[in-house]
Amino acid sequence: MRVEVEAVAWSVGGRTIIDDISLSVRPGTVTGLLGPNGSGKSTLLNVVAGLRSPAAGRVLVDGRDLHRMRPRLRAQQVAYVEQHATTGLDLSVREVVELGRIPHRGRWRAGEDGAGRLAEAMRLARIDQLADRAWQTLSGGERQRTQLARALAQEPSLLLLDEPTNHLDLGHQIDFMTTVRGLGITTIAALHDLELAAAFCDRLVVLQDGGVVASGAVADVLTSELVAEVYGVEATIEAHPRTGRPHLVWHGVRVGDLVG
Amino acid sequence: MTLLATSARSRWRPGRGLAFAVLVVLLLISIGTALRLGSVALPLDDVLAVVTRRLGLGSSQVTLLDDQIVWQLRMPRVLAAAACGAGLAVCGAVLQSLTRNDLADPYLLGISGGAAVGAVSVIVLGAGVAGLSGTSLLAAAAFLGAMAALVLVLVLATGRSGSLPPSRTVLAGVAVGELCAAYTAFVVIVSGQNDAARRVLAWTLGSFAGVRWSIAVLLMVVVVLAVVGALGYAAHLDAFAFGETAARSLGVPTERVRWTLMIGTALLTACLVAYTGAIGFVGLVVPHMVRLVFGPGHRRLIPLGALTGAILLVWADTVARTVMPGQEIPVGVVTAAVGAPVFALLLRREARQG
Known part of the structure; x- marks a missing residue:
C-alpha cells in the first residue's frame, strides 16, 4: 500500500x-x-x-x-501494534488473535469465520504452537508475536x-x-x-x-553527523562485516549535549 | 510451578450452545421450584397444571386458590426476579468491559443513589399525587431520580470534545452517589418519622413483593431488548480487551459505542431499580463467575450471564420470601450474603494464580 x-x-x-x-x-x-x-x-x-x-x-x-x-x-x-499491550482478562492466544477478525465481521455474524486466516496469521507470526496458551503466561517476546498475529489477522x-x-x-x-x-x-x-x-x-x-x-x-540518512545532531552521540558508521549494510559504532555522548 | 502450568493453562471451554441449553433448563427448574415454594407449599403437579392450563396447553382441573397463588401472586414475582437478574448481570458485564474496571456494576453511574433520592422523597415527604397509586408513584419518582443522577454524572464527566473517559465517569458516579446518600440520610433523619428509616432501608435493599403481571411483562420486554441489543455490541466489547486505543485500531468507534452503552445500561438499570430497589452484587459477581467458566468473550458472556443472573435472583427471591416464616427479608440481603462470599472466593482464586 x-x-x-x-x-x-x-x-x-x-x-x-x-x-x-x-x-x-x-x-x-x-x-x-x-x-x-x-x-x-x-x-x-x-x-x-x-x-x-x-x-x-x-x-x-x-x-x-x-x-x-x-x-x-x-x-x-491498516493494522497497528502498540508498544506494550496489556489486558486484565484471561484470554487465550487464539482469542487474542481472533480480535483481529473483528473488522471483517458483521455485527450479528457468529464468530467462526476466517478460521483459515487465523491459522495463517499465527503461522506467519510463528505462534502456532502457542494457540491454546493463556496470554497472561506469555513472555514479552511471545506477547509481541501474538499482537503481530492479531494485526495480521486483520489482513x-x-x-x-x-x-x-x-x-x-x-x-x-x-x-x-x-x-x-x-x-x-x-x-x-x-x-x-x-x-x-x-x-x-x-x-x-x-x-x-x-x-x-x-x-x-x-545509507544516506544514517550518518555520524545526523547521529551527533539528533541524539547528541559521537559515532562512526561502518559497513557491517557480513551484510555490508550500515552499522553504527558509538563512542560516547558529546560533552555538554545532555546537560540541562 | 509445572503443576500450575499444566492444570490452570488448559483452555477448554464448554460449547456455547450446550451451556445455553443447560442454563435454560436450570432456569426453568428454578422457576418451577420457586412457584412451588412459599407460605403455602404446593406439589409440582398442581403448579404444572395451573401453568399448562393458563398457557392453553392443557385443560386439567385446578382449584381457584391454586390458580391465584401460582399464576397471580408467584408467577409475576418470579418472572420479574428472573428479568431483573438477567438485566443486572448484562449491565455489569457491559460496564466492566467498557470501563476496564472489575468493580464496575450497574449502580456505577450513581443510578441507585438517584433512584433512592426519588423513592425517599415519596416515602418520607408523602405520597398522594392524584391519580397515581403508591407503587407507581414510587417507581416513577425512583426512575426520575435515576435519570437526574445520570444526567449529572454525564455533565460532570464529559470532556470538551464529547469524550467520556471511563475513569472520570466512575469518579463522577461516586461523587453523585455520595451526594444522593447525603440527601437521603438528611431527609430520613429530619423527617422524624420512626417508620421512615425502616421503609427506606427496605426499599434500598430491594424487594419483589407485590409485583404485578404488568410490571413483570414490562421488565421482561425491556430486558430481552437489552440482551439482544448488548449482543449486537459483543464484538465491540471484545475489542476493548486491550484498551481504548486497541479497540479504535480495530475499527470500533469507541466514543459512540461508549455513549450508547453507558446510556443504555443506565436506562435499563433505572427501570429495574424503579420497580425493585437497588439489588446489589448480582451485576458485580455474575459476570466474573461466567467469565471464569466460559471465558471473557462477550458472545458467550452476555447470554450466559443473563441466564445465570436470572437463576441467581429467582433463588435469592425465593429464599427472601421463605426463609423466615411470616416475614420477608429484603432480596438484597440474600444477594449480598451469597454474593460477597462468592466474590471473596474468586478473589482468592485469582490471588493464588497471580
Whole structure:
C-alpha cells in the first residue's frame, strides 16, 4: 500500500507535537521512524493509524484520505501494534488473535469465520504452537508475536508498529524484526534502536522536535553527523562485516549535549 | 510451578450452545421450584397444571386458590426476579468491559443513589399525587431520580470534545452517589418519622413483593431488548480487551459505542431499580463467575450471564420470601450474603494464580 503523509500537524492543549510532516512510503517497503524521546514518532504513527485526526494536512493510502474512511474499512487495511499491550482478562492466544477478525465481521455474524486466516496469521507470526496458551503466561517476546498475529489477522495492507522491540531481549528483537521483514507488507515502525533500524529497514525517516530532519535510504540518512545532531552521540558508521549494510559504532555522548 | 502450568493453562471451554441449553433448563427448574415454594407449599403437579392450563396447553382441573397463588401472586414475582437478574448481570458485564474496571456494576453511574433520592422523597415527604397509586408513584419518582443522577454524572464527566473517559465517569458516579446518600440520610433523619428509616432501608435493599403481571411483562420486554441489543455490541466489547486505543485500531468507534452503552445500561438499570430497589452484587459477581467458566468473550458472556443472573435472583427471591416464616427479608440481603462470599472466593482464586 502506498502511503502519502501530506503536511500533517497535530497538537494537544495548544502545544504542537508534530508539525508539517510529509513523507511518502512505497508499497512493500519497511520504513523506520527514528528520533529521540518526545520527537513525535508515536504521535505520527497514531495519526497514520487513523487513531488521531490531524489538525492540518492529510494521510492518503492508495490515494484515499485515511481519516475520511469508515473506521471498520480502515481497520481492514491498516493494522497497528502498540508498544506494550496489556489486558486484565484471561484470554487465550487464539482469542487474542481472533480480535483481529473483528473488522471483517458483521455485527450479528457468529464468530467462526476466517478460521483459515487465523491459522495463517499465527503461522506467519510463528505462534502456532502457542494457540491454546493463556496470554497472561506469555513472555514479552511471545506477547509481541501474538499482537503481530492479531494485526495480521486483520489482513492489513499497511502495518504500523510502535517501538515493537522495546521490551524484548536482543535475540527476540532480531527474531521479531526478521519476521516482520519477511511478511512483504508495507510497514512503518517507530524504532529506538538505530542498529535494528539500519539492519531491517529499506528507508529511514528521522524526526526531531516534531519535524522531519532527514529521510531516505538507510545509507544516506544514517550518518555520524545526523547521529551527533539528533541524539547528541559521537559515532562512526561502518559497513557491517557480513551484510555490508550500515552499522553504527558509538563512542560516547558529546560533552555538554545532555546537560540541562 | 509445572503443576500450575499444566492444570490452570488448559483452555477448554464448554460449547456455547450446550451451556445455553443447560442454563435454560436450570432456569426453568428454578422457576418451577420457586412457584412451588412459599407460605403455602404446593406439589409440582398442581403448579404444572395451573401453568399448562393458563398457557392453553392443557385443560386439567385446578382449584381457584391454586390458580391465584401460582399464576397471580408467584408467577409475576418470579418472572420479574428472573428479568431483573438477567438485566443486572448484562449491565455489569457491559460496564466492566467498557470501563476496564472489575468493580464496575450497574449502580456505577450513581443510578441507585438517584433512584433512592426519588423513592425517599415519596416515602418520607408523602405520597398522594392524584391519580397515581403508591407503587407507581414510587417507581416513577425512583426512575426520575435515576435519570437526574445520570444526567449529572454525564455533565460532570464529559470532556470538551464529547469524550467520556471511563475513569472520570466512575469518579463522577461516586461523587453523585455520595451526594444522593447525603440527601437521603438528611431527609430520613429530619423527617422524624420512626417508620421512615425502616421503609427506606427496605426499599434500598430491594424487594419483589407485590409485583404485578404488568410490571413483570414490562421488565421482561425491556430486558430481552437489552440482551439482544448488548449482543449486537459483543464484538465491540471484545475489542476493548486491550484498551481504548486497541479497540479504535480495530475499527470500533469507541466514543459512540461508549455513549450508547453507558446510556443504555443506565436506562435499563433505572427501570429495574424503579420497580425493585437497588439489588446489589448480582451485576458485580455474575459476570466474573461466567467469565471464569466460559471465558471473557462477550458472545458467550452476555447470554450466559443473563441466564445465570436470572437463576441467581429467582433463588435469592425465593429464599427472601421463605426463609423466615411470616416475614420477608429484603432480596438484597440474600444477594449480598451469597454474593460477597462468592466474590471473596474468586478473589482468592485469582490471588493464588497471580
